[in-house]
Amino acid sequence: MRPLTDEETKIFFEKLSKYIGDNIRLLLERPDGSYCFRLHRDRIYYVSEKLMKTANNFRREDIVSAGTCFGKFTKSRKFRLQITALEYLAPYAKFKIWLKSSAEQQFLYGHHVMKSGLGRITENTSLYQGVIVYSMNDLPLGFGVAAKSATDCRHSDPMTIICFHQADIGEYIRHEDTLT
Amino acid sequence: MAAIVESVLQAEAEKNASYKSTEVDKAIELDIDEGNLVAVDLNPINGKHYRSKCQTYLNHLARDNAQILFNAIWQLPTKRVDEAIVAVLPEKKTSVPREKPVPKDQPMTRWEQYAKLKNIHKRKKETMVWDDAVKEWRPRFGYKKAGDEKRDWMLEVPQSADPYEDQFEKRGKAKNERVAKNELQRLRNVARNMKGKIPGVGLTPTDAPDVDHVKRSLAQAQKSTASLGRFDQKLSHEKPARNLGKKRKAELSSTDASAEKKRSLSILEKVQSNRPTLDTAKAVNQLMANEEAKSEGKAEKGQRKGRKGRSESKGDPTKGRGGKGSKKSMGKRKGGKGGKK
Structure with missing residues (x-):
């Protein structure tokens, strides 16, 4: 140390x-x-x-x-x-994404966030901005990188990826043995 | 007949009388060190005998003491070496002063260490070997050795080899390389066992250099100019070599907390200042958001007026968006306001 x-x-x-x-x-x-x-x-x-x-x-x-x-x-x-950093990232997050309840599970299994699952996004989120992913009732689920800027989001189809998955709280179970 | 027997017995008796007993009595027992084959007699010298018959007295004394020493040696365990029975001497008791210090144990070479670890023992090989070509016993090594390659006047060219390659030269080269490698290893052993610091040999060439080897040799070559590479031009994207030479001095784990905090804050400031204060992407996004908000506002007005020129297909997505975007549209308006301010 x-x-x-x-x-x-x-x-x-x-x-x-x-x-x-x-x-x-x-x-x-x-x-x-x-x-x-x-x-x-x-x-x-x-x-x-x-x-x-x-x-x-x-x-x-x-x-x-x-x-x-x-x-x-x-x-x-x-x-x-x-993912263990989420505890400290979430309260100070500048840019956030809220997921619809239907898309939560997809994200928690390690998939990217599609436009169809997007509930809400912080304004002025630019491309490749690091974002914290929340559920609709403000529970932090993980974090990722914005694949589209907030303005581009509006014009994209439901199947386009909005946010690249980086870590989610499902990893506490999936990667239980390697998380320290 | 009886006379002959008697004379023989007498001669025997006379002969026996000339031998002394193996048992010797001493007032003070001798101090015997079998390891050094030394016996020290602490008994006082008989002055009268010594003065009258000096030489005979000393001879007798020496004989008696030698007898005691030999008696002690006979008590030792024995072993057989090449048809001869020898006594195994115990550890030496007396320390004998010597002119030069006792030679130190030679440090083990790398091979010896390895052999010890793997329990490999040295085996004696015969010096002379049968050479089938000349039908003669020849020495294993050296001049006129068995199976001497120098005798070959012709060599087979292997199937895979280049036919124009000189096989003799190739063999000679291989031999020279083996010798050089051995010398290098010898020097390495010497260097390893020296106390002071010894400059490294640098990078030795290999047949199949890996990435790391290439990187290191590049770094070495870059440094190997008269200016130690200071005036060498580097490529624009070239990264400085890592983990070469300079060692990072490890900081103490628990140093002054406030100093550490100050250090990390200053780094944070540097990181933050690297970013442009005017984020162009952000500005463009804001502008787009503003314009969109304006145009949407117009569109909404238009709908409210009840213009029926719009196609149905366009109408659906707006409905859909309205459903999910209740929060989103609010957000947009906020953004728009922010932009104006």
Whole structure:
């Protein structure tokens, strides 16, 4: 477990800011205590300082996970967000998509969001903007990337993909063994 | 007859008398170190005997002590080596001073380590080998060795080989390479067991270089100019080589929290400032939304007036959109307002 290097922080923040923009600041400066990002086995964890200090007493090999995993670095040093980050992305999300109840299941099985399943979308969502996916009763279901801008959405057919699937809460069951 | 027997017995007795007993009594027992084959006699010297018959006294003393030492050696366990029975000497007790320090154990070579791990034992091979070609016993290695390749005056060209390739040269090259490889490995063993830092050998050529090898050799070649690659031109999309040479110094896991926060905030600021303040895509989207809102407004007005020029097919999607877009249309209006402001 170690702090991120400048390079890693940059890559991580660039990815994170696609979803929550400037709100990353709120993750770093929390009124309820000091929190930090730590790298462990190529994964980034969001840990309270107290927990981090406790975790430092253990060998690296012995630690499986600490705090909340935000995602991991690929071998080519790109960063992939993981569904466990949703807890922190959802409250600060800048751009959202609401799904009709009929399309919820499709999304939770890992499919992209079609126009037909789209309930509502934040205005000014641009192309390839990171978006958080909600159910109609405001339950965060996952996140993805806008495949069409909000304005383009209106003109597209029901079967066009509106949002590329990236992660959904169904992964808690499907990828139970790999989520840390 | 009896006289002969007597004389023989007498001679025997005389002969026996000249031998002394193997049992020797000493006031103080000798300090015997069988490992070094040393016995130390701590008994005081008999002064009277020593002064009167010095040489004979010393001879006797030496004989007695040697007898005790040999008695001790006879007690040791024995083993048979090449038809001879030898005693197995125990550990040495006395430390004998020596001019040079005891040579250190040679560090194991890489092969020796591997052999030990895999439990591979060295086997003795005979020096002389039967050479069927010359019908003679020949040494295994070296001058006039058995199966000497140099004797070959003709070589078969393998089916797969290039017919114009010189097979002799090829064989010679292979041999030279084997020798060079062995030398390199020897030097590596030496280097590994040296204490100080030793410069690496760099990249050695391989027959089938993989991606990593090519990358590393490129990075090596780029550095190998007089300026260490400082004035070399690079391609526009070329990434700096990773994991080569420079090691990143690992930060402590629990450093000053406020400093770390400050660092990450400054990085965040940099990340944010990289983005253009005027998001063109967003602006275009807004403009489109405005225009659409306007045109839709007109259309709605038109419908309210009850124009019947519209086709039915167009009318359906608007209905459909109305159904699902109750929230959406609200959103649009909001967007439109925002745009105006």
